[in-house]
Amino acid sequence: MTGPHASLLHNGQRLHLQHGPIDLIIHAEGNRKAAFDAAIDRFSTILTELVEELDVLRRPLAKGSRRPDGDVARRMYDAASCLRFSGYVTPMAAVAGAVADEVLNAILKAGTLRRAYVNNGGDIALHLSPGETFKTDMRHHDGQPLGQIVIKSEDGIGGIATSGRHGRSLSMGIADSVTVLAQTAASADVSATLIANAVDLPGHPAVTRCAAHELDDQSDLGAERIVTGCAGLSHADCARALSGGLALAERWQHANRILGAALFLQGHSTITKGPMFSLQQKEQLYV
Secondary structure (H helix, E strand, O other): OOOOEEEEEOOOOEEEEEEOOEEEEEEEEEOHHHHHHHHHHHHOOHHHHHHHOHHHHOOOOOOOOOOOOOHHHHHHHHHHHOOHHHOOOOHHHHHHHHHHHHHHHHHHHHOOEEEEEEEEOOEEEEEEOOOOEEEEEEEOOOOOEEEEEEEEHHHOOOEEEEEOOOOOOOOOOOOOEEEEEEOOHHHHHHHHHHHHHHOOOOOOOOEEEEEHHHHOOOOOOOOOEEEEEEOOOOHHHHHHHHHHHHHHHHHHHHOOOOOEEEEEEOOEEEEOOOOOEEEOOOEEOOO
């Protein structure tokens, strides 16, 4: 495996960091050079740290599970352990968000920044100074627009994450995508995974599944059944599937574990209460 790679993008306004499967885009407004130097320094050992504890991080969480030693690994464990009673989950469900949180934390220590984000393949750790705003689009896996997220500093959102069966990881649900807003990227990451899993129609003939290890023998999901395909569903089926994910998202929002969620399935969508999401899909369901 080659070592970490760093390069400047967009006339030096963004930093690209890549090492193995980790691919970050970093933006900072303020003391940018100090922020980028700190990001490069912290990023240099992250993958090595995670590999050293990979066996622990791939184990499903249960009462009494051992907390790992590394800083990123502990972010993963802490975010996932809060939700371990909501379904099968390992610390790996929070890995992308935890890496983003760790690098953002490093650059914020390096100097004052008005706005900053670390985007790890769509899972984003975000910093906004008072009065600042962040906007980003949500898109379907084929590039079609789904809507927009508008975050203000007073919203208290520090993480954005998206999960679903068209994402980078295997999914136990049928959601095309679920985007979650939370206080940290790690929390948003694991929450999006579990909410996407809850968008489901168990036993439905349109949904095909197999054991995760049949597709990836290194998957932390092991023998858990993951979705391999989902044929066209009726309006009623989409509403029923989305209602399961929405119920879980609303429960976590009420408990302040997340700050909002948008759920998408075959041209249908639904959102939790709050002003941050603006959807473009025609079939918006209030289930």
